[in-house]
């Protein structure tokens with residue numbers, strides 16, 4: 001494979017964070033269609049995202065004119081269902097039809113040296129089924145997107161793609177990391193590299209990796225894991241070409257997260273000044289993919305200023321990947337108290353610490369000593385900042401820091417102990433995924449003890465939080481990425497005790513995925529950690545199947561821990 005096809009021209013750097021990016025005419029129109037469809041079809045089984053994913057069959061002008069005729073004399077303020085259905089069939093292609101199923105070039109039914117330590121034949125057969133799911137999730141962007149981008153919200157990408165599945169028809173940023181981990185276990189190195197090339201092309205065009213490859217996602221990113229993708233592929237293949245290609249893009253991405261409104265200065269208890277980052281979307285309107293839901297949630301707010309602030313918090317929370325969770329709310333039963341832009345998140349800064357480390361490593365590899373040194377210094381500075389601002393020695397975990405009672409106009413915040421959020425979330429343990437933390441034996445043992453008494457570890461894995469709010473990034477849901485980062489960090493620490501806790505988490509997780517697969521015939525986006533084989537729920541959309549990161553984590557766990565002949569896979 002050619003390493004990466006030439007990517008689209010650079011439009012310049014991304015707009016200043018905190019500003020509003022303009023809405024495209026197509027997205028605005030599809031949002032009005034979404035709103036009309038809700039009125040017509042009602043809320044049961046209504047998925048607002050479907051409407052903003054619809055590709056046009058005719059020009060936007062012609063489609064708008066026809067829609068306008070339809071809305072001239074609606075009965076009871078709504079378009080009759082039969083008329084709307086006819087309009088939809090006449091003017092739109094099916095959602096997702098602009099991504100064409102494409103067999104990955106490097107897929108073989110049973111790769112050589114596949115999961116050598118999985119000895120149990122039942123588990124091996126299932127792992128091969130999970131491996132075969134890459135065929136269902138692999139696509140290429142249709143030519144019509146490249147030829148007529150104005151008729152699609154889907155963005156053109158130069159290489160084949162792997163999608164999470166179901167309503168998530170397009171590429172997602174942080175999901176891609178665990179997809180890649182699974183592809184590496186599946187020995188599908190070209191497909192893994194293609195994913196990275198696509199994300200680099202987004203940085204070339206927008207200055208950051210988008211939440212997902214849709215025009216309506218351009219106002220925000222997602223947890224920054226591109227450097228980890230490049231690092232893991234390099235470790236596996238030893239090929240320098242991808243590192244060389246990725247390095248300039250990573251420098252741009254680092255700038256995106258460490259400038260403008262993402263960047264926060266804070267003085268610690270000793271008066272030392274640090275710089276950390278936060279999530280902050282360039283958007284203060286309803287998220288187009290969930291506009292009807294967001295408008296409903298905002299309806300109890302009394303004025304436009306409050307609504308705009310709330311909409312920005314919703315989009316910024318989507319940027320965190322944890323949409324939605326009590327983690328970001330000052331009142332866990334009230335979504336309108338989302339305060340994501342006023343929080344310094346542990347996991348985001350841990351990812352950036354790793355990015356700095358990775359960039360330093362990549363720069364060294366390509367012979368750029370100056371950049372390598374610069375980023376080593378940056379990672380050391382963030383390490384010090386994370387210790388001063390997030391680490392809580394009594395709880396022996398890292399805690400999110402709330403920037404409360406201080407306005408954004410203040411140039412430097414002042415750390416106060418009471419602003420650390422003492423609620424327990426899986427994110428409080430994510431730094432252990434980074435080698436710098438996991439290789440410190442004393443620290444790891446403290447973290448293992450703290451994790452064990454946290455209340456997060458359940459029969460079927462690690463819970464996202466301890467609060468059952470009905471939001472999907474809360475109890476009792478467990479998510480594949482969270483299990484993986486914590487277990488991998490502990491497993492690689494060199495502490496036998498930590499490795500055994502990690503293996504226990506991995507076994508529980510594999511068993512619950514297997515049991516649910518056996519009863520439902522599919523892999524799920526999230527699971528309920530209270531009992532083995534139970535799928536997750538809650539949140540703003542129906543639980544999804546497919547599913548990229550769950551498949552990736554099962555394969556990565558089986559690669560790391562194997563499965564002995566005599567270990568039972570049943571719950």
Ligand SMILES: OC[C@H]1O[C@H](O[C@H]2O[C@H](CO)[C@@H](O)[C@H](O)[C@H]2O)[C@H](O)[C@@H](O)[C@@H]1O
Pocket residue numbers: 049164168172174175211212287289290318319321322323324541
């Ligand atoms: O449509 C609602 C939201 O859906 C996405 O978020 C969830 O799915 C993503 C894909 O698996 C995942 O990356 C994210 O962590 C999930 O919470 C989307 O990313 C959001 O932006 C969107 O508003």
